[in-house]
Amino acid sequence: MKKLWRLFLAFAKVGVMTFGGGYAMIPILEREIVDRHGWASSEELMDYYAVGQCTPGVIAVNTATFIGYKVAGLLGGVVATLGVVFPSLCIITLIAGVLTHFADIPQVKSAFAAIRVCVCVLIFNAVLKLWKGAVKDKGALALFLLVFILSIFLDISPVFYVLVCAAAGILFTRWGVRGK
Amino acid sequence: MILLRLFWEFFKTGLFAVGGGMATLPFLYSMAEATGWFTAAQLADMIAVSESTPGPIGVNMATYVGFTVAGIPGAIIATLGLIAPEVIIILIIARVLQKFRQNKLVDAAFYGLRPCSVGLIAAAGLLVVKVAMLHVDLYFQTGRLAELVDWKAILLAAVLIVLTRWVKKTKKLHPIFFILGSALVGVVLSF
Numbered sequence: 275m276k277k278l279w280r281l282f283l284a285f286a287k288v289g290v291m292t293f294g295g296g297y298a299m300i301p302i303l304e305r306e307i308v309d310r311h312g313w314a315s316s317e318e319l320m321d322y323y324a325v326g327q328c329t330p331g332v333i334a335v336n337t338a339t340f341i342g343y344k345v346a347g348l349l350g351g352v353v354a355t356l357g358v359v360f361p362s363l364c365i366i367t368l369i370a371g372v373l374t375h376f377a378d379i380p381q382v383k384s385a386f387a388a389i390r391v392c393v394c395v396l397i398f399n400a401v402l403k404l405w406k407g408a409v410k411d412k413g414a415l416a417l418f419l420l421v422f423i424l425s426i427f428l429d430i431s432p433v434f435y436v437l438v439c440a441a442a443g444i445l446f447t448r449w450g451v452r453g454k
Numbered sequence: 455m456i457l458l459r460l461f462w463e464f465f466k467t468g469l470f471a472v473g474g475g476m477a478t479l480p481f482l483y484s485m486a487e488a489t490g491w492f493t494a495a496q497l498a499d500m501i502a503v504s505e506s507t508p509g510p511i512g513v514n515m516a517t518y519v520g521f522t523v524a525g526i527p528g529a530i531i532a533t534l535g536l537i538a539p540e541v542i543i544i545l546i547i548a549r550v551l552q553k554f555r556q557n558k559l560v561d562a563a564f565y566g567l568r569p570c571s572v573g574l575i576a577a578a579g580l581l582v583v584k585v586a587m588l589h590v591d592l593y594f595q596t597g598r599l600a601e602l603v604d605w606k607a608i609l610l611a612a613v614l615i616v617l618t619r620w621v622k623k624t625k626k627l628h629p630i631f632f633i634l635g636s637a638l639v640g641v642v643l644s645f
Contacts, residue, residue, distance in 0.1 A: 289509050291630045297578050299510075301629045317568065324567035325547060327574065330472045331540030332512035339544040344552070351545050359517075359533055362509030366517040367529050369503055377502035381641050386506045388640025390586035391607045392633050395614040397579035401572060408568035417566055421573030426580060433472060435570050443566020444559060452565060 277346050278353045284311060285338050285357030292334060293389050299334050301396040304403070313345050316407050324439075327432040334358055411453055413446040456524050457531045463489065464516050464535030471512070478512045478536075482519065491523045512536065587611060606645060610636065 284306055292299035300319075307313050314322075319337070326336035335355055342354025369376045376382060409418050421435045446452050463485055471477040479501070486492050492500075500522075504514035513533060520532025554560045584590060586607055593602040614632060617624045639645075 291508060291633070292510060293508050293633055297575050298582075300575065305628060320568045320571045321564050323575070324564070324571045325544075325551075327571075328472065329540065329543050329547065330470055331468050331537065331543075332478075332510040334510035335513065335537050335540055336544050339541050340548050343545055343548040348545060351548065352541060355537055355541050358510070359513045359537060362507075362513045363517050363529060363533055365507050365509065366503070366514050367521050367526055369507060370518050370521040370529075377499065377506045380644070382506055384640040384643075384645045385637040386640070387586070387607075387645035388610060388636040388643075389633055390582060391610045391645075392614055392636035394579060394583050394586050395611050395618060396629050396632065397575065397582065398615070399618055401576045401579060404568075404572045404575065408572045414565070414569040418569035418573045421570050422576050425574060425577040431472070432574055435574065436567060439566040439570035440563040441566070443564065444562045447558075447562035447565060452562075 278350060280311075281342050281345060281350055281354045282357040282360075285342070285354045286360050288338070289334070289358040289361040293386075293393060297333075297397055297400075298393045299337075300400045300404075303337065304400060307341055313341050316404060318344075320404060320408060324436055327436050411451075413442075413451045413454070417442055457527060459489075460520055460523055460528055461531050461535035464520070464532045465538055467516075468536040469539040478515055482515060485519075492519060496522065606643060610639060 288299055288302050288306055291302045300323075303319060304316065308316055308319065322337045322340045323333065325340075326333045329336060335358060338354040338358040339351045343351035346353070405418070409415050417439050421439065424430070425432070425435065467478055467481040467485070471481055482497055483494065486494055486497055500515060500518040501511075504511045504518060507514060513536065516532045516536040517529045521529035524531070551560070587604050588602055589604055590602070593599070614636070618632060619625065
């Protein structure tokens with residue numbers, strides 16, 4: 275019971291601190307889930323992001339379900355997910371009910387323009403950290419560059435990259451390219 | 455029964471929107487047309503609010519639409535509808551993954567998937583850079599290179615990089631401090 279409560283609180287915290295959606299929560303997750311609670315490693319988180327790319331739904335929710343399940347089974351998955359959406363429910367309901375022109379307030383606009391800059395820097399730091407864990411040989415470097423460059427210039431579904439890279443991972447391992 | 459219908463509409467969205475928050479948008483547009491619950495203009499407001507509040511954007515959108523349609527119960531039901539399919543799918547995958555974690559084939563696949571994740575995140579980050587630090591539209595209007603960069607934003611980014619990577623005292627701070635600090639700077643310097 276105590277574990278479930280801790281899951282709920284930890285993910286509610288992640289929900290409150292995620293500004294700008296999706297990948298903006300990676301630095302927060304790293305801090306809360308990996309450093310603070312030790313519920314998953316950086317590498318496991320990356321695995322969850324990859325799976326989350328191919329499954330429907332919001333990535334924050336996918337990751338919460340994964341980690342909750344790992345820590346406390348089925349119920350843990352459900353509780354962690356409810357935790358991550360709980361702040362949204364409260365905040366949005368409040369804004370939708372009371373402050374209908376919230377997004378038009380100049381100060382709000384200024385604050386979020388600056389927050390977006392901060393999110394860039396935080397994602398940049400997270401990418402550097404993840405890069406060290408994920409790109410350890412030439413094969414991995416090739417896959418990173420392939421995905422990074424193609425996804426800048428082409429508008430293909432991430433599912434495509436995930437499938438190609440999973441297949442490449444298997445082939446590279448079989449051919450003995452891995453680790454070189 | 456409008457709550458049931460709300461749950462069902464968002465259940466469908468949650469089931470088919472692959473690839474994160476913004477993937478829910480096309481579904482919401484067609485929902486607006488099909489149900490008449492809200493207009494496209496209202497949807498634009500909802501997007502603005504969802505982006506300017508904490509929390510995953512997809513979830514924020516569901517809560518907002520649900521509230522607009524049927525008050526607080528609507529907000530709760532729409533959000534639960536959105537997350538129900540993914541929770542079910544991920545729980546199944548998590549179960550299978552735990553069983554096959556040690557499997558050589560699965561391990562090899564994840565060896566390829568990790569650089570893929572980093573590549574996708576890096577590219578998405580670059581997209582945020584474009585929105586947050588560049589005036590691409592202005593550059594195309596005027597053609598002047600100096601107009602392309604938002605100098606205030608670049609300066610803030612430089613300060614943040616130094617604080618988060620090099621200064622020993624601030625490096626270990628929780629990311630939320632930097633987020634709130636930036637918000638303050640944004641208001642004071644009217645970004």
